[in-house]
Amino acid sequence: MSGHGGSTGQRPQPSDADLARLSREELVRLGSALDGVTIAHREDPFPVPGTRAEKRAERKVALWFIIAALAGLGFLAAYLFWPYEYAPPGSPGDRHLLYQLYTPIIGVLLGSSVFAVGGGTIAYARNLLPHETAVQERHIGGSSEVDRVTTSAILADSGAGSGIGRRSLIKRSAGFGAAVLGAGLGLFALGGLIRNPWKGGAHAALWVTPWASDNGEPVFLRYDAEQLTLARPEDLAAGSIATVFPYKRSWSAQEAHDAMYASNSPVMLIRLLPEQAVRVVQRRGQVDFHYGDFYAYSKICTHLGCPASLYEAQDARLLCPCHQSQFDMLEYAKPIFGPATRALPQLHIAVNDEGYFYAKGDFIEPVGPAFWERRS
Numbered sequence: 141m142s143g144h145g146g147s148t149g150q151r152p153q154p155s156d157a158d159l160a161r162l163s164r165e166e167l168v169r170l171g172s173a174l175d176g177v178t179i180a181h182r183e184d185p186f187p188v189p190g191t192r193a194e195k196r197a198e199r200k201v202a203l204w205f206i207i208a209a210l211a212g213l214g215f216l217a218a219y220l221f222w223p224y225e226y227a228p229p230g231s232p233g234d235r236h237l238l239y240q241l242y243t244p245i246i247g248v249l250l251g252s253s254v255f256a257v258g259g260g261t262i263a264y265a266r267n268l269l270p271h272e273t274a275v276q277e278r279h280i281g282g283s284s285e286v287d288r289v290t291t292s293a294i295l296a297d298s299g300a301g302s303g304i305g306r307r308s309l310i311k312r313s314a315g316f317g318a319a320v321l322g323a324g325l326g327l328f329a330l331g332g333l334i335r336n337p338w339k340g341g342a343h344a345a346l347w348v349t350p351w352a353s354d355n356g357e358p359v360f361l362r363y364d365a366e367q368l369t370l371a372r373p374e375d376l377a378a379g380s381i382a383t384v385f386p387y388k389r390s391w392s393a394q395e396a397h398d399a400m401y402a403s404n405s406p407v408m409l410i411r412l413l414p415e416q417a418v419r420v421v422q423r424r425g426q427v428d429f430h431y432g433d434f435y436a437y438s439k440i441c442t443h444l445g446c447p448a449s450l451y452e453a454q455d456a457r458l459l460c461p462c463h464q465s466q467f468d469m470l471e472y473a474k475p476i477f478g479p480a481t482r483a484l485p486q487l488h489i490a491v492n493d494e495g496y497f498y499a500k501g502d503f504i505e506p507v508g509p510a511f512w513e514r515r516s
């Protein structure tokens with residue numbers, strides 16, 4: 141079909157009876173003309189169905205979708221079964237290497253699956269769809285009934301012209317690839333919800349941190365250093381801050397490592413300036429939680445859990461870089477600006493006979509962002 145179409149207002153409109161009589165191809169031609177479309181060139185790459193060339197083109201497209209499916213299956217398998225948990229360097233069975241490979245592996249597999257679905261779609265359009273060049277003039281206003289009917293015919297004709305109905309290999313491989321990719325994306329979205337945060341009851345991870353000590357063994361404050369270094373009062377100058385982690389002497393190297401990498405472990409040990417220390421307002425029930433000028437608070441922001449540790453020593457304010465919440469360290473780390481609404485939990489600290497800081501117990505409230513069951 142060729143020739144310029146005019147706007148619907150410039151041409152006689154066919155009656156309903158005329159429309160009912162026209163074949164799909166005639167409706168396509170009519171619709172194109174009414175819509176001001178000129179089809180400059182149209183060529184079916186395979187006018188005779190079922191040739192070897194067509195089958196070859198089909199296999200090429202199907203290969204993309206099969207790659208998408210295989211990569212999607214690989215992603216699902218890696219996401220579900222890969223040993224993703226942290227293992228320190230030197231762990232038996234190359235666990236550390238496997239841990240390091242987890243994120244790259246699932247990223248590459250998911251990316252390959254999405255890429256292959258895109259590759260298959262492009263290959264289909266390039267190799268199997270009719271090659272057509274059309275020019276359309278724009279017109280103003282809504283569509284008339286005749287436009288709507290003919291547009292439906294054009295869409296149906298596009299579907300028939302694409303040949304997807306008779307290309308079962310491509311239909312099956314594309315369906316397989318898309319289904320696996322969809323399942324992978326769905327699992328990815330739901331994966332985080334599958335674990336039960338309440339497992340363990342009163343000892344569930346949301347209530348208890350590695351600062352807890354069931355057997356009365358002291359939990360020391362340690363720095364993140366190659367060599368185990370326990371925190372002592374003389375380490376910090378007035379107005380300075382250090383991030384510390386829990387450490388028990390009975391822990392194995394693995395347990396110590398796990399405690400250091402637990403998301404609810406990091407604590408800020410702050411030494412206030414002497415002139416600030418005399419102005420401190422204590423929180424009810426926590427008046428003896430500090431040791432002299434030293435205060436220890438969870439580093440996990442109570443808004444959305446970022447590490448909050450930008451400390452302005454002169455104002456004794458702590459800033460969370462994520463959404464700019466500010467906490468007043470002279471008033472039990474209560475929020476004074478930004479979206480956080482709760483004070484940072486305070487750790488009860490003391491110094492033992494050897495001169496090392498230790499925690500006199502776990503936090504008395506949950507660390508980090510709010511959740512429904514949280515009571516404070």
Ligand code: FES
Binds near residue numbers: 443444445462
């Ligand atoms: S996470 Fe700290 S302000 Fe949002």
